[in-house]
Amino acid sequence: MASKQVRYEALVKALHGDLYRYAYWLVHDKHVAEDLVQETFLRAWRSLDSLKDEKAAKSWLITILRRENARRFERKRFEMSEYDEPAIIDHISSTTEQQLENHWLREKIAQLPEEYREPLVLQVLGGYSGEEIASQLNLNKNTVMTRLFRARNQLRDAVEKDNELKERNNG
Amino acid sequence: MDELELRRRLYANPNDESDELAQALADDKNSKDFADELKRFDDKIASALNIDVPENLANKLILRQSLHSHQLTKRKSRIHLAMAASVAFIVGLGVTYINFSPAHTSVADYSLAHYHHEAESFPKVASANFSLASLNTQMEDLNVGFIEKVGRLISVDGCFFDGMSSMHLVFEGEYDNITVFIIPQAEHLAFNDKFSDDSVQGISKKYANGEVIIMGDKKESLDLWQEKIDSSIKWSI
Numbered sequence A: 001m002a003s004k005q006v007r008y009e010a011l012v013k014a015l016h017g018d019l020y021r022y023a024y025w026l027v028h029d030k031h032v033a034e035d036l037v038q039e040t041f042l043r044a045w046r047s048l049d050s051l052k053d054e055k056a057a058k059s060w061l062i063t064i065l066r067r068e069n070a071r072r073f074e075r076k077r078f079e080m081s082e083y084d085e086p087a088i089i090d091h092i093s094s095t096t097e098q099q100l101e102n103h104w105l106r107e108k109i110a111q112l113p114e115e116y117r118e119p120l121v122l123q124v125l126g127g128y129s130g131e132e133i134a135s136q137l138n139l140n141k142n143t144v145m146t147r148l149f150r151a152r153n154q155l156r157d158a159v160e161k162d163n164e165l166k167e168r169n170n171g
Numbered sequence B: 001m002d003e004l005e006l007r008r009r010l011y012a013n014p015n016d017e018s019d020e021l022a023q024a025l026a027d028d029k030n031s032k033d034f035a036d037e038l039k040r041f042d043d044k045i046a047s048a049l050n051i052d053v054p055e056n057l058a059n060k061l062i063l064r065q066s067l068h069s070h071q072l073t074k075r076k077s078r079i080h081l082a083m084a085a086s087v088a089f090i091v092g093l094g095v096t097y098i099n100f101s102p103a104h105t106s107v108a109d110y111s112l113a114h115y116h117h118e119a120e121s122f123p124k125v126a127s128a129n130f131s132l133a134s135l136n137t138q139m140e141d142l143n144v145g146f147i148e149k150v151g152r153l154i155s156v157d158g159c160f161f162d163g164m165s166s167m168h169l170v171f172e173g174e175y176d177n178i179t180v181f182i183i184p185q186a187e188h189l190a191f192n193d194k195f196s197d198d199s200v201q202g203i204s205k206k207y208a209n210g211e212v213i214i215m216g217d218k219k220e221s222l223d224l225w226q227e228k229i230d231s232s233i234k235w236s237i
Helices: A002-027 A030-046 A054-076 A097-111 A114-124 A130-137 A141-170 B003-012 B019-027 B029-049 B057-100 B107-121 B132-138 B222-232
Strands: B144-146 B153-161 B164-171 B178-184 B194-196 B200-206 B210-217 B233-235
Touching: A002 A030, A002 A054, A002 A114, A002 B057, A030 A054, A030 B057, A054 A130, A097 A114, A097 A141, A097 B029, A114 A130, A114 A141, A114 B029, A130 A141, A141 B003, A141 B029, B003 B019, B003 B029, B019 B029, B107 B153, B107 B178, B107 B194, B107 B200, B107 B210, B132 B144, B132 B153, B153 B178, B178 B222, B200 B222, B210 B222, B222 B233
Parallel strands: none
Antiparallel strands: B144 B233, B153 B164, B164 B178, B178 B210, B194 B200, B200 B210
């Protein structure tokens, strides 16, 4: 029992941040993301014995979290607006340029279609390879690579449009 | 690798480290610059994705889990307590049932048990001459009597035969005492007309109002005793 507790706490400490960020980019809502992470870890606790390989822990938790998220939709069936404006707002006051840029990019990432955003988050935040993302999302690798391509392509387009806009305003 | 393929692969994964791509980048400065730019862009994406995690989230998760486990343990211990109570209750019922219900399933079982339990407590010879009248008086409760004496009586006593008010008669036998039980109808005991164990034999006969069980040494001719009793016994109801 004690060792299970120790394992659990180690798992929480090592992975709660990654999981929270993943949840956040899945649902765009800090509170929902936190709830999801809570549910995920609670489920993880119950079936902790089934986790044999600690290296697979992160993927295992992400799988649980995605399932929890799907369940949330089954429960509520509410229409999630594509992009929840107030939820994304960060503290912009007294921010550096870097933070401003982050904020701007966050909005653009949040506006990406979910099917493009999710592989991107897994790749950039999770550090997963194309094959790993494919198996996590139940897609084939080519589809994943195409979606990653489109995700970055759309973000680059957005940046360019923004730059053009700035130049026009300046000029 | 053509330009389009190169772009497609870099967009899909700016950190692609395959030899193929490295080769293509080494060949072309423009491509290399493009790749570097994409990598920088990816760093920005990474930094944007890297949102703040709520403070204390880890502690909350641990706390919630331990509260949850605690609830479970409490619920479990409540269930255990309830189970223990149930078991105690069943055991209580069982003990009561065993104590107050017939422990023997047949006349033979009980007779043998009763016989051996009291075997040593009777003298071997009749010490007093019981009159027929006094014997019959004692047996009145059972509504049974004898018309004439059936043997030399050592002892007569009311007794409980597996919970039933009965008569226990002990006569002098040829080899050892002859024990006679006169019991009311015993619905809950299986009837055995003949039975025995290592040292004792017994026979039993059913009457309309009861049963007579005769037991004695294996060498005794109990049939004679049964005939004598049968001709002399008289049930008053």
